[in-house]
Amino acid sequence: MNCHYDCIIIGAGISGATIALELSRNGYQTLNVEKLAASGQGSTSNTCAIIRTHYSTLEGTAIAYDSWFDWCSWKDYIGVEDTKGLATFNQTGLINIYRTGYAPDTHLRLHDELGIPYEIWSREKLLKRMPHFVDDSFYPPRRPDDPRFDESPSGKISDRIVYYPNDGYVSDPVLSVYNIQQAAESKGATFRFNAKVTAIRSNDKGIVGVTLSDGTCIDAPVLVNAAGPHSAVINQMAGVAGQMNIKTRPLRHEVHFVPSPNAFSYEKNGLVVGDGDLGGYHRPETGNLILVGSEDPACDPRDWIDDPDRFNPDVTLSQYQAQTYRLAKRIPSLQIPNAPRGIADLYDVSDDWIPIYDKSDLAGYYLAIGTSGNQYKNGPAIGRLMADLIDACENGHDHDSDPVQVPLHHVDRALNTGIFSRNREIIQGSTFSVLG
Numbered sequence: 001m002n003c004h005y006d007c008i009i010i011g012a013g014i015s016g017a018t019i020a021l022e023l024s025r026n027g028y029q030t031l032n033v034e035k036l037a038a039s040g041q042g043s044t045s046n047t048c049a050i051i052r053t054h055y056s057t058l059e060g061t062a063i064a065y066d067s068w069f070d071w072c073s074w075k076d077y078i079g080v081e082d083t084k085g086l087a088t089f090n091q092t093g094l095i096n097i098y099r100t101g102y103a104p105d106t107h108l109r110l111h112d113e114l115g116i117p118y119e120i121w122s123r124e125k126l127l128k129r130m131p132h133f134v135d136d137s138f139y140p141p142r143r144p145d146d147p148r149f150d151e152s153p154s155g156k157i158s159d160r161i162v163y164y165p166n167d168g169y170v171s172d173p174v175l176s177v178y179n180i181q182q183a184a185e186s187k188g189a190t191f192r193f194n195a196k197v198t199a200i201r202s203n204d205k206g207i208v209g210v211t212l213s214d215g216t217c218i219d220a221p222v223l224v225n226a227a228g229p230h231s232a233v234i235n236q237m238a239g240v241a242g243q244m245n246i247k248t249r250p251l252r253h254e255v256h257f258v259p260s261p262n263a264f265s266y267e268k269n270g271l272v273v274g275d276g277d278l279g280g281y282h283r284p285e286t287g288n289l290i291l292v293g294s295e296d297p298a299c300d301p302r303d304w305i306d307d308p309d310r311f312n313p314d315v316t317l318s319q320y321q322a323q324t325y326r327l328a329k330r331i332p333s334l335q336i337p338n339a340p341r342g343i344a345d346l347y348d349v350s351d352d353w354i355p356i357y358d359k360s361d362l363a364g365y366y367l368a369i370g371t372s373g374n375q376y377k378n379g380p381a382i383g384r385l386m387a388d389l390i391d392a393c394e395n396g397h398d399h400d401s402d403p404v405q406v407p408l409h410h411v412d413r414a415l416n417t418g419i420f421s422r423n424r425e426i427i428q429g430s431t432f433s434v435l436g
């Protein structure tokens, strides 16, 4: 195997794979080193893969919208035949019920600015589309062991429910990353699996290469940290952890599955629902199930993880009950089996829940990290953004003082990548949650 590349990418999740694809499209010889046995097996394998465009910043909204076009025309984006077939985007639409005190104005303004369609729905329209729902407000979200959990509703949900017709979900995120790997390999990219980076080598000029756990040394002048929840471990290895204003750390998160109610088939008629009133979201899942996720409401303790190689991968009864019992307030006919079913995995959370797509103080070392539970959908745009940023910096551009402007691929505007800087001040307009 070649031991010298133009660029090594640590990780072959959605971020690492799309970066490899775009760099190799631009003529770079790339190598992804992945400690697991195949691509997309890290936190990407457990993503809910919801594709939506409402974010709290213009740039976040713009990369989500730009990527949406790629999910819609996946065959064109991938550009090669894949014997395993292509991942599919289920464009079901998404209903967002905004919590009391949180108006949709920012989201709507950003959608107007970018020309992304939406509709304002009344409670009546919501109940017509989702007849199994009740339109009561249960805000604020509570845990089932809170004596106030069964209190009567506090009123009605807001009458400004927003329907986003573009949105939906990808049913097989692992396949989607495999497709990207195939596309990247067709452009000359190399992927090496069961290969764990244990050291990063550098000299006074910058990055030299990486060393793997079996002692193999691989060299490249450019190295990208796309290690997902291991991003902070890799930054420690590179010696840059103390040189960034914004830090990342892993947060454990659970998602559960329950059957679709008898009276309403999620398989046939379901869509994605964000329910800020209940602090959760849900969407159809294969097998006429409902996938029940959480927006981490304040009542739920946050499960920060010190070592991303050591966390409980099993769902817990208490969190299963918290998430599903809350949903049962919106769907009184919801059936909740006694035995919890679901997945637990890690978010790579930045201080303000906005990702870091940037260079670093170590020449040749780049960051695609802090994806904060919400960047799967943005994979295609992240690949292009990082490829352009790397190319500009490697050609002498001073990104720290003059942030690279990246032309979006499908949207007629340039993206100011400075918002994703490692040295930004905390973005106060963020939701400080998985919503970004």
Ligand SMILES: Cc1cc2nc3c(=O)[nH]c(=O)nc-3n(C[C@H](O)[C@H](O)[C@H](O)COP(=O)(O)OP(=O)(O)OC[C@H]3O[C@@H](n4cnc5c(N)ncnc54)[C@H](O)[C@@H]3O)c2cc1C
Residues within 6 Å of the ligand: 010, 011, 012, 013, 014, 015, 016, 033, 034, 035, 036, 040, 041, 042, 043, 044, 045, 046, 047, 048, 049, 050, 051, 195, 196, 197, 198, 226, 227, 228, 229, 230, 253, 254, 255, 344, 345, 346, 347, 368, 371, 372, 373, 374, 375, 376, 377, 378
């Ligand atoms: C439960 C859950 C639900 C989510 N739901 C959504 C959603 O609905 N929509 C959305 O847009 N986003 C969602 N996300 C977030 C999304 O999944 C992530 O933002 C995205 O998958 C991160 O991709 P990544 O490539 O950066 O990281 P990963 O997929 O984790 O890839 C990083 C890779 O690096 C490898 N690696 C780490 N250390 C080393 C090393 N030393 N040597 C070699 N390889 C290494 C890992 O094995 C891993 O495969 C969710 C996340 C979770 C956990």
